[in-house]
Amino acid sequence: MTSKAQVRAEWTGFQESRPYGPKYDLRTDFVMVYGISSDLPQRIEGWKKAGYTIHLMTGVSWGEYQDYLYGRFDGREHWDEAQTDRSGNHLLHGKDVPYMVPTIAFAEYLASHIKLAIDYGVEAIHLEEPEFWAASGYSEAFKREWLNYYGEDWIPPHSSPDAQYRASKLKAAMYYRALDRLCSQMKEYSLVTYGRTVRFYVPTHSLINYTQWRIISPEALLVSMPGCDGFIAQIWTGTARTPNVYKGLRRERTFETAYLEYGIMQELTRGTGREMWFLHDPIEDNPRYSWSDYRKNYRSTVVASLLHPEVKKYEVCPWPRRVFEGSYPTEDGQGKETIPGDYATVLLTVMNMLRDMHNHEEEAKASDYTSGVGLCLSNSAMYQRGDVVLGEEQLGDAVKYDGTSSAEELDDKQKELLDWSAFYGLALPLVKAGIPLRPVQLDNILTFPGYLDGYRVLLLSYEFMKPEHPGIHQSIGQWVREGGILIYVGDGSDPFHSVSEWWNRENSRRSYSRPEEHLFESLGLGRSPEEGEHAVGSGSVLFFKENPAVLSRTDEGAVRVRNAVKRSLEIRGETVDYKESSTLHIRRGPYVITHVLDETEADRAVVIEGMFIDLFEADLPVRRSVELKAGEDSLLYDLNYSAQEQGESGILASSSRIRDELADANKLSFVSESPEHVTVSTRLRVPSEPSRVTAGEQAATFEYDGESGTVLVRYPGVPEGIVVSVEY
Structure with a gap:
């Protein structure tokens, strides 16, 4: 029987659906052979001969599953299980490739193929992207699931905030059920049949991206799933370049968005013992950009990921064949070209550097920057991103944006539906000031004792999410009484406050119109405290009665967020610890990782002095100083460090x-x-x-x-x- 201790080191890996090819043999520790087609044994054998540990990756919500759809698997057609929007349209990932409603029958179909992969000897299974579109919920299969789950007839999700919220909770629960069933059933099959342990992982987008793209997924629920061994954080240029609003300007902010995305994924597994790989992609799913565009954004995502030192494993590339053999538009748009030689060399330098990262800890002092500041985010943020009819407002077409095209191709109404300024209105002012803000997985507070240890200031709003359990407030209350500072921002205007949940159930001994009323009461402030500062035990609450989306629209809004954090540290007697910076940076052993922030008052260049190897250049030049302009990134190897060590x-x-x-x-x-x-x-x-x-x-x-x-x-x-x- 194989124990976890016997598993070979798997610091880096990649996924590929094609057979082995020497031009895209990246020489990582493992390969995720993608898809469960009939040639799977041959593909496994090809990569195994090249010396790889073999994993399998397949889509858990979509794939080449036509035999199931058209009745060749069990004699019954299953198109009624395709995710469907309110107009009756199937939500598709490709021709005859719908996103699926994860019924028990569909899980059994997937199990039949995963058994074959186990038979072929794969050591781990990755069930990727459990995705249920917020725009869906109208298929016959989903209506049946609603009846079984809620014990009542289906209600159109767009008919009210409550219907949309309940539909979304059901969608997350269904994918949790499917994954839990597959992981436990297939682990048992492997042990019974071969006496061998098979690991199961879930490659998933971040909670931030799924919420902005209006997709429902189990996310934080999976941490409590016994059969789930870990995750791959699927973050890349395609997710991170989704435009957001800061100081009233909507535009791409790849670095900042990626930094927040990697941050919430690090928090998902922090302290759990689960494995986490951070993904990078040298290109993206949208094939209409030039190599220079891909290169700039790749640098930003790599640097953003390395600023989160608790993760030390990486998926260095999805689909390397499309990177090293694909063709993309030239700068003038008149033709296409394959990857420039110097970019190919740089990519491989970075990929091999990533494999060394586990050997080095962060080398920084907390006094170097404003540490201990978190912004709470919950799974429930996904539940209130669907379409609803409010008063006389008319719904437009359902939006399904997945990064395969530019967000700029959407019309104004669709861009508005993708807007998530309530979150970014609190997050971006701090990141842009060089404060290493951490998104806090609110759902983990109850699950992991001491989860808030290390945080000094928390920002919280229920205008874009809701607390799923009242016990969360007891934990926050204890943290505040022991010296934490809570900044609550909200005006109670979110229509999802009215959903039928624990805070307002009619049969409850105490009913609240909004969840923050219960929070404030738990803190001893009554249900409706005045705006301002309120002492609570050894800590305090700062209450701002406005919608955080408003803070994203002006310079003044950004200043208010930063001043609130500064004031919070003053209350703690730690004014000296508030520091703003024009960079976000970190040192991990010999590696010096830096991003120079733009959209600041100065927008000035930063010069790093020393003696370094520039890892973002193909010829690995030795630099005595490196000048970075606003918005630029660097990845340097400090030669003075290596001289001492080597x-x-x-x-x-x-x-x-x-x-x-x-x-x-x-x-x-x-x-x-x-x-x-x-x-x-x-x-x-x-x-x-x-x-x-x-x-x-x-x-x-x-x-x-x-x-x-x-x-x-x-x-x-x-x-x-x-x-x-x-x-x-």
Whole structure:
């Protein structure tokens, strides 16, 4: 029987639906063979021969499941289980590929295919993207599920906030049921049949993205699922470039959005022992951008992810074949081109650097920045993003935005429906001020004792989400009484306050018109305190009676948010700890990671002094100083750090996977593995200028930098490995 302790290290991996190919063999620890088609055994065998640990990934809400849809699986057609909007249209991921209502029958269908993957020997299963569109809820299958779940006839979700909220809760519960059933059933099958433990993971978008894109998913519910071993945080340019509003301007803010998305995913598993991989994508699902656009946004997402040091595992690329063999528009839009050689080299440098990240802890002092500030976010934010009829307002067409096209292609009404300014109105003013704000998974407060330890200030609003249990308020109350400062922002205008929930049930001993009334009462402030500051035990509550969306519209709104945090620290006697910065940055071992914020008053360049290798450049240049303009990112290797740690010689950075490193007084050799037809760059520290460098049987080009005592070697990539020898 295989125990977790026996599992090979899996720091980096990627997913691919195509058979093995040397041009996109990224030399990571594992590969997720995608899809459960008939050629699965052959695809598994190809990647296994290349030395990979094999996982399987398949869609749990969509896929090539036509045999199920058309009745070839069990003799009954299942198109009634396709997610359907109020106009009767199926919500599709492609031709004959609908998003599915996760019925028990559909779960059994998926189980029949997953059994085959287990039979073929895969070590882990990834059931990706449990997604139920907020615009759906009108199929016959969903109506049946409503009747079984609520014990009453289905109500059209758009008919009221309560109907929409209840429909969304049911959607999340259904996907939880499907995943729980699959994970536990298939784990038992593997143990009974083979005496082997199979791990189950859920690759999922962030709670922030799903809420903004109007998608329902289990998210925080999955942390309590016994059969779920962890997650992949599916965050990339396509999710992070979704426009949001700051100081009244709606535009793409890829870095800031990605930073918040990775943050909520780190919080999802913090302290749980569950595994988490952060995903990056060198391109995105929308194929209409140029390589320079992809490159800039990729840098932003990588840097945003590295600013969250509790996660040290990465999916370095989904679909590497489309990256290394695909063609995308040229800068002038007149044609298409494959990946530029220097970008391919940079990508592989970053991917191999990510595999080293687990060896290094964050090296920073809390006094370096304003720490301990969190913004609460709950699963329920997804539940109130669907369409509803309010008074005489007429509904437009249902919106289904998934990042495969530009948000700018939507009309004004659709852009408005994608707006989520109530959240961003509280979040962006702090991130833009260089305050490392953490989204706090509100649902975890009850599940994990001490979850709020380490937070000094919390921002909370029920204008874009609701507390799903009254016990949350008891935990917040205890945290405040012990010295925490709670900033509550809300005017009670959200129509979803009226949904039938625990705070307003008629048979309840105490009924509240809005959930914050219960919060305030739990804090000893009565149901309707005045605006302003209120002492509670050793802590305080700052109450602002306005909708947080308003704060996103003006400079003054952003200033109010920052001043509230500053005042909170003053109350704690920690005024000196409030610091604003033009950067968000971190050091993790030798790696110096920096983003320079834009849309600030100064928007000035930042200069980093020292001696670094620039990991975002193909030739790994040595820099004595690095100047970054507003909105730019850097990923640097500090040579002074490595000199202290590594001594006279050693490999510092490479766009390849290195193994079998050997060194003596006159020679350093190693084996370098990298995709075929990619130029590999490797920079080494050496005791003196090399006299000869070879890669395989050929002489390799090299450049010596005397001041840093390093040499850059460049040679062709070979997946199975090429022996590189450096003689002094």
